[in-house]
Amino acid sequence: MAGAATGRLLRDPAVRGLMRGCALLAAAVAALLVVQWACVAAVVVAVVSDGAEPRDVVVPVVGALAAWWARGHLAALRDVRGARASSALRARLRRDLVDGLLRLGPDVSARSRAGELVTTATHGVGMLDPLVARWVPAAASAAVVSPLLAVVLLVLDPLSGVVVVLTGPLIVVLMWLIGTRTAEAADARWETLGRLGALLVDTVRVLPTLVAYRRAPGAVGWLGQVSEAYRVTTMRVLRTAFLSGFVLEFGATLATALVAVTVGVRLFEGHLDFSRALLVLLLTPEFFAPLRTLGAEHHARLEGVPAAERVLGLLDTTARVAGTAVPATAVPDVDLRGVVLRYGGRSVLAGVDLRLAPGSRTTLVGPSGAGKTSVARVVLGLAAPDAGEVLVDGVPLSLLEPDAWRARVAYVPERPWLSPGTVAENVRLGRPDASDADVAEALRRAGATAFVSELPRGWDTPLGEDGALLSGGERLRVALARAFVKDAALVVLDEPTSQLDAQTERAVRAAVDRLAVGRTLLTITHRPEHGDPSRQVRLVDGRVVEEPAASVVVTP
Numbered sequence: 221m222a223g224a225a226t227g228r229l230l231r232d233p234a235v236r237g238l239m240r241g242c243a244l245l246a247a248a249v250a251a252l253l254v255v256q257w258a259c260v261a262a263v264v265v266a267v268v269s270d271g272a273e274p275r276d277v278v279v280p281v282v283g284a285l286a287a288w289w290a291r292g293h294l295a296a297l298r299d300v301r302g303a304r305a306s307s308a309l310r311a312r313l314r315r316d317l318v319d320g321l322l323r324l325g326p327d328v329s330a331r332s333r334a335g336e337l338v339t340t341a342t343h344g345v346g347m348l349d350p351l352v353a354r355w356v357p358a359a360a361s362a363a364v365v366s367p368l369l370a371v372v373l374l375v376l377d378p379l380s381g382v383v384v385v386l387t388g389p390l391i392v393v394l395m396w397l398i399g400t401r402t403a404e405a406a407d408a409r410w411e412t413l414g415r416l417g418a419l420l421v422d423t424v425r426v427l428p429t430l431v432a433y434r435r436a437p438g439a440v441g442w443l444g445q446v447s448e449a450y451r452v453t454t455m456r457v458l459r460t461a462f463l464s465g466f467v468l469e470f471g472a473t474l475a476t477a478l479v480a481v482t483v484g485v486r487l488f489e490g491h492l493d494f495s496r497a498l499l500v501l502l503l504t505p506e507f508f509a510p511l512r513t514l515g516a517e518h519h520a521r522l523e524g525v526p527a528a529e530r531v532l533g534l535l536d537t538t539a540r541v542a543g544t545a546v547p548a549t550a551v552p553d554v555d556l557r558g559v560v561l562r563y564g565g566r567s568v569l570a571g572v573d574l575r576l577a578p579g580s581r582t583t584l585v586g587p588s589g590a591g592k593t594s595v596a597r598v599v600l601g602l603a604a605p606d607a608g609e610v611l612v613d614g615v616p617l618s619l620l621e622p623d624a625w626r627a628r629v630a631y632v633p634e635r636p637w638l639s640p641g642t643v644a645e646n647v648r649l650g651r652p653d654a655s656d657a658d659v660a661e662a663l664r665r666a667g668a669t670a671f672v673s674e675l676p677r678g679w680d681t682p683l684g685e686d687g688a689l690l691s692g693g694e695r696l697r698v699a700l701a702r703a704f705v706k707d708a709a710l711v712v713l714d715e716p717t718s719q720l721d722a723q724t725e726r727a728v729r730a731a732v733d734r735l736a737v738g739r740t741l742l743t744i745t746h747r748p749e750h751g752d753p754s755r756q757v758r759l760v761d762g763r764v765v766e767e768p769a770a771s772v773v774v775t776p
Contacts, residue, residue, distance in 0.1 A: 229528055234312075235352060238305040242360035245298050246510075249291055249361070250368040256287035257502040265495045298357050306353035310345050316535060317341045339417035340534050344527040350517070351524030358517040362510040369507040377492065377500045380479045384507050387475035391511050394467050409453035414530070416446045468515035472508035479504045545619045547612055547628055551578040551709045551740055554599060558608035561594050561762075568594045570762040571608065576710070581741045586759035592744045595759065596712045599742065601625050630708035634715035636699030638690070643672055643679040646698055650706030658705055666701035667731045668694070693728065700731050711735060714744045 229235055259280040266272035266280070318341070366388060374381030423430070423439045430436045483500055486492040554576040561569040568591045576582055576599070584592050597603035598610060601617055610617040617625065630650065638646050647659050654662070659679065663669050671694050675681035683689045690698065696716060703711055716732060717725040735741070758765050 228532055229309075229348070229351070230356075232309060234305050234309045235356060238301055238352070238356055239360050241301050242298055242357045243364050245294050245301075246361045246364035247368065249294050250365045252287045252291045252294070253365070253369065253503070253506050254372055256284050256291065257499060257506070259284035259287065261495055261499040261502060264498060269494060298361075299353075302353040302357045305356075306349045309352055310348055313345050313348070313531060313535070314341060317345070317531070320535065337534070338421065339414050340527075340530045343413070343417075344531050347524050347527035348531065349524075351521050351528065355514075355517040355521040355524070358510070358514045362514040365510045366507050369503055373500060373503060373507065376496055376503075377483070379482055379486075380500045380504065383479050383482065384475065384504060387471070387478070388507065388511060391468055391471045391475075391508070391515070394471060409450065409457055409526070411526075412446065412450045412453050416443070416450055419443060419446055468512055472505075472512050476504050476508060545615060545621060546624050547615075547620050550613075551738065552612050552628065553578050553614075554710065554740065555611040556595070556598065556608070557611065559595075559598055559605045559610065560607035561591075561598060561603060562606050568762050569598070569605075572759070572762065572764055574757060574764060576740050576742060578740060579738065581736055581743070581755065583743045583745060583756045584759055585745060585756050588746055590746075590759045591762040592746075592759055593714055594762075596631070596714055596742065596744055599710070600629050600631055600712060628708060629710045629712065630703035630706050632696070632699045632703055632711070632713045632716060635692075636695050636702075638683055638695060638698060640682060640685050642677075642682055643675065643698060646683065647679070647701045647705055650702035650704075650708075654705045659701075662701040662705035663698075665704045665731065665734050666697045667727045668697040668701050671697075696728055697731060700728070700735060703735060708739065710740045710742070712742045712744070715746070716743065717745075 230239070262280040263277045263284070266277050321337070321341075370381060370385050370388065373384055419442060423443065427436070427439075430439050480501055483492060483497045487494065487497045556572050556574040559569050559572040559574075560567065572591070572595060574582075574584075574595065584595060586592050594603065598605055601620075601622055604618065612620060612625070639649070643663075644656075644659050647662055648654050650662075651658070660669075663672055663679065672679050672681075675689070681689070713732065717728055732741075732743075
């Protein structure tokens, strides 16, 4: 799996372009290395053996400095290309993740913990930076520079060339063996990080309940335990990384010393001239330098691979092919046929058959956990059935363009979400281009004009986080106004009056009656008296157990 994730990243066009560019730069660096150290060797030989004056070695000194200057600029260019490629890749991955999550809606978040999704989309994508910006250039450099220098060494001194050709792969093998051990620790570290993020999000979400029941210290203990597990796994990865660094440094140093011994003996015996021996000794460390750099960056790869697995896996989840058909503008005829929906291996809908005729009012009744909200999610296109199908005017819902379908539907949950903006801005969530007159009419039809006019700034009053300024009934009527201004053909209400007093319930029921005119209305409730008596469908354990045939169509 790790190899598959790395392979997919390496096949990405941006990463492939980076590898090609780094390979060309590495070839130029290899040539400059030979030029630089050849000039240095020429200077040393001229001064030591020939007693040359400073003016006699100006050309090789300038050549060595120029090669060194060019190498530095090529290395900087390689780092810049790596940073830009990494930034472009991470920006595109985050954009694709967000687009995919928004396209699929709550279906993905319902199947995964929100904290893990957030960790993957933020920190997980960020962890790809060292993999792309550092490891890929290092791998390209090691794949080009070391073989080219090995060829040069074989030409200059075959024996020294054979030594580096034999010892270089051994270092790579050692790096692979240590990396295999580190990969397990890195994967465990990422798993722990995902659990920590999920636990933190869940703890913050239920913090009022934890405080009310005096369980906040217990939550601190849970977070502390997971944090300690994350620390332990991180230290395990670091220990292995330090061990690998030591092994690579020791192996490279030992191989360089072996070359130096063989060269020194043959130089002493007169079988190798001084200039060639010096150039071999200068180039040998340069042969191992890219391998040592790759070993140091191998740790970055091992940290990035588990993140890449999660990011690419989430991308595959959100890459579900969306339909392209455009739904009709008329009030739709929605037909659920044998719909099955599962979450985490548990079946929440088990073959639901339900038809919502155009302009009908249907109440879905059942106990908590019967699957009523899941039916609503399937109808709205927020969850894809695992089996069965949903037909809209005879066309499978999966073939419809998601945004076009969602433009035809409105959803009012039991606790509607309100933004921190003004009342008007919350109403315009239903239709952003709605005029002031449209907003006023929607508030009037939802029965919200009276309490909105009493707010400090009318409909320009900011509501605070999650609509904290409003009561439950007021929140619901703002959400109904949102549905009115959207003028949706299909409206789904989830427990619209379950938490309201009698007077507010009557006002909301009157608003719902006005909203139902000319539309298909699906109301979800666990109490039959809270629904429309004309047609009530009972749902138990994800199955329709009774469905009266009567259906009332409300006309203007």
